[in-house]
Amino acid sequence: MAGAVELEVGSRTVRISNPDRVYFPARGETKLDLARYYISVGDGIVRALRERPCMMHRFPSGVTGEKVHQKRVPHGAPAWLETVRVDFPRYGRHADELCVTELASIVWAVQMSTVEFHPWNSRRADTERPDEWRIDLDPMPRCEFATVRRVAHIVHEILGELGMTGWPKTSGGNGLHVYVRIEPRWGFADVRRAAHAFAREVERRAPDHVTTTWWRKDRDPTVLFVDYNQNARDHTIASAYSVRGVPEATVSTPITWDEIDDVDPRQFTIATVPARFAELGDLHQGIDDSAYSLQTLLAWAERDGLDLSYTGPSRDRALRSKGVRGSRSRAGASSHPASPRPSPTRSRRATHPINASLLTPASR
Numbered sequence: 188m189a190g191a192v193e194l195e196v197g198s199r200t201v202r203i204s205n206p207d208r209v210y211f212p213a214r215g216e217t218k219l220d221l222a223r224y225y226i227s228v229g230d231g232i233v234r235a236l237r238e239r240p241c242m243m244h245r246f247p248s249g250v251t252g253e254k255v256h257q258k259r260v261p262h263g264a265p266a267w268l269e270t271v272r273v274d275f276p277r278y279g280r281h282a283d284e285l286c287v288t289e290l291a292s293i294v295w296a297v298q299m300s301t302v303e304f305h306p307w308n309s310r311r312a313d314t315e316r317p318d319e320w321r322i323d324l325d326p327m328p329r330c331e332f333a334t335v336r337r338v339a340h341i342v343h344e345i346l347g348e349l350g351m352t353g354w355p356k357t358s359g360g361n362g363l364h365v366y367v368r369i370e371p372r373w374g375f376a377d378v379r380r381a382a383h384a385f386a387r388e389v390e391r392r393a394p395d396h397v398t399t400t401w402w403r404k405d406r407d408p409t410v411l412f413v414d415y416n417q418n419a420r421d422h423t424i425a426s427a428y429s430v431r432g433v434p435e436a437t438v439s440t441p442i443t444w445d446e447i448d449d450v451d452p453r454q455f456t457i458a459t460v461p462a463r464f465a466e467l468g469d470l471h472q473g474i475d476d477s478a479y480s481l482q483t484l485l486a487w488a489e490r491d492g493l494d495l496s497y498t499g500p501s502r503d504r505a506l507r508s509k510g511v512r513g514s515r516s517r518a519g520a521s522s523h524p525a526s527p528r529p530s531p532t533r534s535r536r537a538t539h540p541i542n543a544s545l546l547t548p549a550s551r
């Protein structure tokens with residue numbers, strides 16, 4: 188095995204150890220190939236991550252080996268590497284996460300064996316107010332890609348009616364993501380509530396193909412789940428241009444709306460995306476040009492009784508089992524003052540990861 192190599196990235200020199208280590212056994216690409224891939228899509232990946240707290244999914248021995256979900260930048264990182272602090276008040280902890288400001292910090296993360304980049308939907312200027320609403324179209328195991336295409340067109344249609352521009356990309360798996368830039372005026376609970384209202388509208392327009400049902404076991408395996416929960420605090424999904432930690436090295440790839448009917452997400456890999464990027468540039472280049480208000484979606488949420496304290500059927504079920512009506516069935520009680528947020532110190536609901544993340548106040 189060759190010794191370490193040094194890559195010049197902008198004004199930095201980044202050392203890559205074990206450059207010949209095979210990371211993607213189905214294809215053969217190495218750690219050095221991964222670093223070169225990210226350099227080839229540099230503007231795009233930096234735009235996707237810029238100034239966002241970023242979780243690193245590391246695979247120290249390649250993608251078929253152990254996976255490490257790393258929030259914290261370790262001691263010993265270069266002095267030029269920037270971080271952003273996020274708090275986890277319910278645990279009395281915080282984390283200094285990677286904060287990408289230049290391409291070299293992404294290559295440093297590759298040196299740290301990062302394959303996937305999972306940024307928050309907020310930025311360091313105000314980590315508690317997201318500027319990105321994420322529409323995650325998640326096909327259930329027996330859902331056909333034709334259904335994903337059909338639902339994507341419905342998403343496009345509704346966004347058009349809202350006067351919003353959405354930016355589609357493949358997930359790198361079987362689904363699609365659509366990102367919408369929003370004004371950073373609302374906390375995570377409101378953004379999630381708006382996302383929920385939108386998902387319900389998608390479901391209304393294609394009830395045979397779409398579900399917003401909370402519990403996976405209750406979802407028809409042939410339909411598509413619009414996963415609005417991805418907008419909850421500390422929930423992250425792979426960014427645009429992130430390679431996925433799979434042997435095939437698929438890439439979450441920006442596409443145009445016109446490509447929805449023809450796209451084959453499996454064709455977008457560490458090997459093919461650089462040429463596509465060289466030809467087309469970053470299809471998400473304009474994503475920061477306009478930011479939209481969530482007011483209409485929040486009005487839909489109000490209409491549909493998706494109140495702020497609604498934390499999903501797990502809570503309803505727990506309450507029902509005690510003979511108490513769940514918050515969802517209290518939709519008609521919207522003239523009451525908003526229910527107090529669950530106290531972060533209460534542990535009863537912490538067993539459900541979604542609820543645990545919602546226990547964090549949306550803004551402080």
Ligand SMILES: [Mn+2]
Binds near residue numbers: 323324358362414
């Ligand atoms: Mn998904």
